[in-house]
Amino acid sequence: MARLFDRNMFIILLAIMIGIITITYFVADIVNQSKINTLTTAHVSEVEAIEKMNINFTNNFLESSVLLDTAREHRAFGNYHFDLASLFFNAALTERNTTMIQSYKNITIDNCTKAMPKYNISGLNFKMASSFFNNTKKYTEYSGYLKLLDLYINLTESGARLTMLRYNASEYLKYLTENLTVINGLAALDNVSDLMDLFNVTTDMYSNELDIYEECEEEIDEYDIEGFDPNRES
Numbered sequence: 001m002a003r004l005f006d007r008n009m010f011i012i013l014l015a016i017m018i019g020i021i022t023i024t025y026f027v028a029d030i031v032n033q034s035k036i037n038t039l040t041t042a043h044v045s046e047v048e049a050i051e052k053m054n055i056n057f058t059n060n061f062l063e064s065s066v067l068l069d070t071a072r073e074h075r076a077f078g079n080y081h082f083d084l085a086s087l088f089f090n091a092a093l094t095e096r097n098t099t100m101i102q103s104y105k106n107i108t109i110d111n112c113t114k115a116m117p118k119y120n121i122s123g124l125n126f127k128m129a130s131s132f133f134n135n136t137k138k139y140t141e142y143s144g145y146l147k148l149l150d151l152y153i154n155l156t157e158s159g160a161r162l163t164m165l166r167y168n169a170s171e172y173l174k175y176l177t178e179n180l181t182v183i184n185g186l187a188a189l190d191n192v193s194d195l196m197d198l199f200n201v202t203t204d205m206y207s208n209e210l211d212i213y214e215e216c217e218e219e220i221d222e223y224d225i226e227g228f229d230p231n232r233e234s
Contacts, residue, residue, distance in 0.1 A: 057139035061149075064132035068156060071125035075163055078118035082170055085111035089177055093187050101187050105177050112174035116167055123163035130156035148223055155216040162213055165206040172199040 085108045092104035133152045140146065172195060179192045189196065 054139075057136060057145070060132060060136035060139060064129050064136060064152065067125050067129035067132060068152070068159075071122045071129055071156070071159055071163075074118045074122035074125065075159065075166075078115045078122060078163065078166060078170075081111040081115035081118065082166060082173075085109075085115065085170065085173055085177075089173060089180075092177070092180060095187060098182050101180070101182055105180055108177040109174055112170045112177070115170040116174075119163040119167040119170065123160050123167065126156045126160035126163060130160065148220070151216065151220050151223060155213065155220060158209060158213040158216055161209050162206065165202055165209060169199060169202045169206060172202060 088104040088107040088111070092101050092108065095101045095104060130153050133149050133156060137146055137149050140149075175195055176189060176192055176199060179189060179195070181188055181190060183190075
């Protein structure tokens with residue numbers, strides 16, 4: 001009878017131990033699964049945050065580039081009209097035919113008038129592009145990207161200064177042409193020495209700024225050739 005009791009007690013105790021082990025296993029599994037789910041959720045959130053930053057970076061960079069291209073396009077049109085205006089202005093200065101002088105004057109004034117709004121629009125787009133490139137820096141921590149963005153900011157700021165100088169030069173050239181008269185069959189500029197000085201100074205400033213602008217373009221080209229690697233320190 002005692003042996004039967006001991007045997008039953010042993011079986012009961014064994015069953016209890018197995019139950020405890022089983023419960024402990026399931027509890028541990030649930031805890032581990034919970035930890036895994038927590039880590040997975042955190043990882044997914046981190047990946048989503050990175051993807052969101054990458055998307056924002058790409059979108060802002062593309063918008064900045066579109067504004068830059070628009071600025072360049074309008075600047076090119078402005079340069080076309082300014083170059084024509086300069087060509088016919090110089091032609092008028094050496095022309096002896098009164099009718100031709102007047103024709104050259106009209107062409108010069110017309111092209112100056114067309115150049116000025118092109119430079120104005122270009123300058124506005126250069127400024128907006130600069131602002132967008134600067135804003136794009138919020139969406140990356142890679143030194144390589146930040147360096148490239150700084151190069152584009154330098155380019156757009158220089159471009160804005162270029163268009164302002166050419167706008168002023170176009171305006172001065174227009175005023176000079178309006179004061180162009182014919183004396184003894186020759187084109188002449190009377191009492192406009194100050195205006196001519198302003199035009200020449202602005203032209204020199206433009207040449208200096210153009211060197212800066214082209215240097216910025218070269219730096220960007222060289223940087224792109226090196227490779228657009230976000231992990232590259234610079």
